[in-house]
Amino acid sequence: MGEFRDQSDYYLLDPPHIDELISVLRGLGYSVIGPIVREGAIVYDEIESASQLPVGLRDRQRPGYYRLEERGDKAFFGFVVGPHSWKRFLYPPRFKLFTVSRKGEVTTHNVGGKKMAFIGVRGCELAAIQVLDKVLMGGPYVDPVYSTMRRDLFIVAVNCTEPGENCFCLSVGTGPEVGSGYDLSLTEVVGDGIHYFVAKVGSSAGKSLLERIGVRRATGDEVSEAAARMEKSRTLFRKSLDVTGLKDLLYRNLESPVYAEVAERCLACANCTLVCPTCFCTTVEEVTTLSGNVAERWRRWDSCFNADFSYIHGGPIRSSRLSRYRQWIAHKLATWIDQFGVMGCVGCGRCITWCPVGIDITEEAAKIRQRELEVSAT
């Protein structure tokens, strides 16, 4: 529990402080984005006060299943992750890149200087943002949209004291505690008549925000209680991904019979990639008017599960669902490492929950491992 070793770093926030935190950030010109309930799910959108948070709710998740229910307490962050991820704001689903006139005048569309503050970023999500940093800003070609949105980002991270049923961050090393890269992190302690947040400072901006709110340091007991909750959280995981030699396992088993079985169920609907917090593929499309005087270039999210994604002269390279699923899982868990030095999966479980037919990436990886063992045993 290195996270809680140095007690001098911790501050104590009472529930009303969360609202203050949001208003101070708004006062500083941030557009504050946090979890809210909409149409039976917890999604991310701009918020103005803490009263909009999903207070007292938890999310029940199974493969292909998500429901909200009452927790019986007033927890502010008593749920895990929903159908949205922060990439929606850092890497918008549709974005107009430029307009060009018949005369050749080009107007580039910029993101504008909107400062964003994210409230409630989980360990897996923080890791996902860092994966996107590597992919979209780490090489010689820096994505202008992402890098602009990312620049002034303020992150209030939240430690998960209760993992969800589809969470497997513990096994991939991204949670349930948040890693580095936040401005403030919060551990919520709720129950038995107590409700407070132990805050840790992650940046000077985070520290100055707490100073503005005027909060006291947390006592040793309060920090210990938060640490105990996190210790317990680590024992509650039900799902895991065995990453031992995973990359080579997938490379050795490109013809695994597991792929044909998963293709029977896979809808190639692209949901898994679009809810994934690290999937970054886009396509561009040109739009012209009837008069032909103006053309626009738009960028929008795309997916390796769409046939046109691999379209070249003559047809798509990956025409079967089998080849598309294999491309996705092999990229996420293996080739991503060769490309970017990290795995593309952060263990958030979204692809499992939001797959309409509940295909589970941890199960499929385990099946591929199992099948190899069976074959080598015979």
Add this chain to the structure above:
Amino acid sequence: MARRPKIAVYKFASCDGCQLSILDLEEELLAIGEAFEIAYFLEASRAVVKGPYDIGLVEGSITTPHDAELIKEIRKSCKVLITIGACATAGGIQALRNWRGSAEFMKYVYPKPEYIETLDKSTPVSDHVQVDFELRGCPINKYQLLEVMSAYLAGRAPSIPNQSVCVECKLRGTACIMVAKGVPCLGPVTHAGCGAICPAYGRGCYGCYGPKESPNSKSLMKHFIELGKRREEAVMAFRLFNAWAPGFREVEAET
């Protein structure tokens, strides 16, 4: 100014909704009139300019021997033939009769069914002649039609993605209603184009745009049954405007 391409709009067995979508392009009608010569469009005007035509837009399915002959003539008089809507691209809701034959139905609908001359099946235009582009939907999305027309003028391929409706839900930020509410939804096997309207209002997708490319209807139907639908109900979910489209029509047999 160069000669404006001549457009003809034809109707077969259909409800006229797709043709109305053209007229519903109110803001753009003047620009359309400037860019094209509307040469044959009986829903809009009795004035007819003689063919041949540059573009033929065809609404409706082929249901009579007369239709089957006429569509061949139309194909000859149009350089580019584009079918619009579920009837023309898949046979329409009237293709439900394809499972039963028409004799029984005619007995209930018409006082003198012997006057009716009809084909045994309602079929898409592409079963009869070469079609250059199929625009899906019941009805079509008028902005997609505008895109097809703009693309024609610019000499480029139209941007009409053949991916799932799920992609459109995700782009607009709708949480999946099948996962979050257990509502059976055809979105994962249905061709995009509508902008995922129904799920945004809590209704499962009806499949108005027909099957997406490589749809896995069998797997989705199995899931409908897991969600509590009876097998017959699950089959009926596919038996709507695009019932006869390959990808949807096999569900009964193969499950």
